[in-house]
Amino acid sequence: MAMNAPAARDTAQRRSIRAALEEAGRPLGALEVLGAAKAGAPGLGIATVYRNLKALVAAGEVTAVELPGEAPRYEFAGKEHHHHFLCAACDKVYELGGCLGGLKELLPRGFKLGSHELLLHGTCASCSRR
Amino acid sequence: MAMNAPAARDTAQRRSIRAALEEAGRPLGALEVLGAAKAGAPGLGIATVYRNLKALVAAGEVTAVELPGEAPRYEFAGKEHHHHFLCAACDKVYELGGCLGGLKELLPRGFKLGSHELLLHGTCASCSRR
DNA sequence: ATGATATTGATATAACATTATCAAATACAA
DNA sequence: TTGTATTTGATAATGTTATATCAATATCAT
Numbered sequence: 001m002a003m004n005a006p007a008a009r010d011t012a013q014r015r016s017i018r019a020a021l022e023e024a025g026r027p028l029g030a031l032e033v034l035g036a037a038k039a040g041a042p043g044l045g046i047a048t049v050y051r052n053l054k055a056l057v058a059a060g061e062v063t064a065v066e067l068p069g070e071a072p073r074y075e076f077a078g079k080e081h082h083h084h085f086l087c088a089a090c091d092k093v094y095e096l097g098g099c100l101g102g103l104k105e106l107l108p109r110g111f112k113l114g115s116h117e118l119l120l121h122g123t124c125a126s127c128s129r130r
Numbered sequence: 131m132a133m134n135a136p137a138a139r140d141t142a143q144r145r146s147i148r149a150a151l152e153e154a155g156r157p158l159g160a161l162e163v164l165g166a167a168k169a170g171a172p173g174l175g176i177a178t179v180y181r182n183l184k185a186l187v188a189a190g191e192v193t194a195v196e197l198p199g200e201a202p203r204y205e206f207a208g209k210e211h212h213h214h215f216l217c218a219a220c221d222k223v224y225e226l227g228g229c230l231g232g233l234k235e236l237l238p239r240g241f242k243l244g245s246h247e248l249l250l251h252g253t254c255a256s257c258s259r260r
Numbered sequence: 261a262t263g264a265t266a267t268t269g270a271t272a273t274a275a276c277a278t279t280a281t282c283a284a285a286t287a288c289a290a
Numbered sequence: 291t292t293g294t295a296t297t298t299g300a301t302a303a304t305g306t307t308a309t310a311t312c313a314a315t316a317t318c319a320t
Contacts, residue, residue: 072199115250115252120236
């Protein structure tokens with residue numbers, strides 16, 4: 001018999017964290033989530049952010065975006081395959097549409113391709129404008 | 131007037147660390163360097179590995195390959211633009227040849243592209259064989 | 261060979277991001 | 291409304307990677 005998950009309670013913190021991710025339109029880091037979610041949950045603590053992000057990832061609702069040399073960002077799961085852009089000026093991560101073909105041509109003989117990650121660096125529209 | 135760099139001395143450890151990177155044929159992590167370089171420098175310590183890797187990177191001789199969720203690997207600089215492959219089974223990183231075009235098509239309006247990183251995941255030839 | 265100083269090895273410490281702890285607050289079924 | 295288990299916030303502790311410390315050792319110009 002399956003171990004039942006503990007009853008998930010509906011708290012202001014949890015709602016606010018989820019809302020922060022929904023409204024951001026781009027992947028957020030844990031501290032960014034904290035900042036944004038405080039609007040709907042004053043006094044929100046970083047531990048609660050991590051706890052809920054972890055739970056959301058475990059539930060498959062949210063995906064952790066791993067970045068080289070950067071703390072992971074979090075975005076809602078279920079989107080089409082896509083990649084990300086890291087702004088060198090503001091350190092924000094943006095979602096890009098689409099992908100590139102021809103990946104298999106890069107593989108040496110005998111190597112099997114599972115997945116791939118692409119990260120573009122540069123300056124975002126907002127930072128480029130200045 | 132320029133501050134002169136301290137006279138770099140030629141030690142067995144430094145030679146061996148450099149040789150390990152040269153002979154590996156793929157980017158190595160600090161612990162991999164330690165393991166490989168012990169051949170030519172018995173008793174080699176991890177601190178010396180980090181010290182020398184840092185110095186080599188600062189001198190522009192070596193490049194740190196940053197990977198999402200992984201400790202950086204180190205490879206000699208000056209190679210043509212290329213990307214890497216991380217084997218999910220043995221955790222080794224391999225160098226790939228070539229690149230992909232069409233990156234700019236992925237950019238939103240107003241974004242400026244600086245550089246990019248591509249990492250392929252899968253199993254290497256050696257691990258696929260098993 | 262000698263001496264000044266760079267380098268090393270062992271290990272303590274730092275720097276982060278994340279997780280554990282635990283008393284207090286909260287949700288929610290009854 | 292009450293009781294109980296979940297959740298929270300503050301913060302201590304952890305894990306991991308890298309750096310600082312420092313006495314001992316090795317390099318290399320003289």
